[in-house]
Amino acid sequence: MWKESLLVVLSLVAFKEICDGVHIIEGLQNDHVHNHWKNIDEGGSMNSVDAKACPTIVTRADWKARTPRDRYNMTTPVPFVVLHHTDMAECFTYDDCCKMMRYIQDFHMDFREWDDIAYSFLVGEDGLVYEGRGWDTVGSHAPWYNFRSLGVSIMGNFTTKLPNQRAVDAVSSIINCAITNKKLDPDYVLIGHRQATPNRTCPGEALYKEIQTWPHWKPGDHFPPKH
Ligand SMILES: *[C@@H]1O[C@H](CO)[C@@H](O)[C@H](O)[C@H]1NC(C)=O
Ligand SMILES: *[C@@H]1O[C@H](CO)[C@@H](O)[C@H](O)[C@H]1NC(C)=O
Ligand SMILES: *[C@@H]1O[C@H](CO)[C@@H](O)[C@H](O)[C@H]1NC(C)=O
Numbered sequence: 001m002w003k004e005s006l007l008v009v010l011s012l013v014a015f016k017e018i019c020d021g022v023h024i025i026e027g028l029q030n031d032h033v034h035n036h037w038k039n040i041d042e043g044g045s046m047n048s049v050d051a052k053a054c055p056t057i058v059t060r061a062d063w064k065a066r067t068p069r070d071r072y073n074m075t076t077p078v079p080f081v082v083l084h085h086t087d088m089a090e091c092f093t094y095d096d097c098c099k100m101m102r103y104i105q106d107f108h109m110d111f112r113e114w115d116d117i118a119y120s121f122l123v124g125e126d127g128l129v130y131e132g133r134g135w136d137t138v139g140s141h142a143p144w145y146n147f148r149s150l151g152v153s154i155m156g157n158f159t160t161k162l163p164n165q166r167a168v169d170a171v172s173s174i175i176n177c178a179i180t181n182k183k184l185d186p187d188y189v190l191i192g193h194r195q196a197t198p199n200r201t202c203p204g205e206a207l208y209k210e211i212q213t214w215p216h217w218k219p220g221d222h223f224p225p226k227h
């Protein structure tokens with residue numbers, strides 16, 4: 001009896017723990033994250049979508065994001081999805097991906113000196129979507145596209161290997177969620193970062209080949225107009 005209630009207490013503790021060492025039981029991830037759905041996320045981005053139409057999104061509060069230096073509203077729906085890889089380590093668990101999120105945010109804010117983590121959303125090979133700048137904030141992931149696209153980045157280096165199916169499925173569901181919530185034009189165009197910015201290898205050779213088979217991918221260069 002005592003042992004059982006202790007177990008219940010322990011699992012409640014594990015359930016509430018956010019991103020610092022406790023592995024969340026797989027099946028509980030959805031509930032866990034939805035519990036945090038209404039957490040402040042500097043702009044209330046997550047409150048502007050219907051969670052039921054969306055994949056599990058780990059909010060900024062969940063991964064313990066820093067407050068952005070500044071933010072600019074983005075007019076939605078946007079017409080483009082720009083796909084990236086982070087060109088850094090992969091992550092396969094909630095804890096590791098949260099750590100990666102903080103690492104990437106530090107890198108972008110302290111080294112690149114951007115206002116915040118560059119992308120709108122990131123995806124881990126744990127199959128979860130992580131809130132970057134979110135739905136309604138201009139990004140800094142590809143000039144000219146920053147205020148007319150969702151910048152989605154899969155965490156890892158996909159030059160010679162592909163992300164796992166869970167990550168690919170997560171990209172697809174965040175895109176569907178964006179359309180349902182009128183954040184993305186249903187006739188959106190999908191491009192890889194290298195199609196938006198000259199001389200980039202992003203999203204990695206292997207992943208770039210792969211996205212050419214995805215719906216809405218548009219071939220060719222889409223470099224910003226000169227004027
Ligand atoms: C940006 O959007 C937020 C939330 O809709 C709004 O409160 C704020 O006034 C907007 N800021 C500007 C500069 O338009
Ligand atoms: C990504 O992987 C490729 C191929 O293994 C490698 O050449 C490249 O240096 C890696 N990128 C980084 C930033 O380590
Ligand atoms: C891209 O690389 C090519 C060849 O290295 C160079 O000629 C060109 O100026 C570069 N373009 C930009 C926009 O940097």
Ligand SMILES: [Zn+2]
Nearest residue numbers: 084085193202
């Ligand atoms: Zn990129």
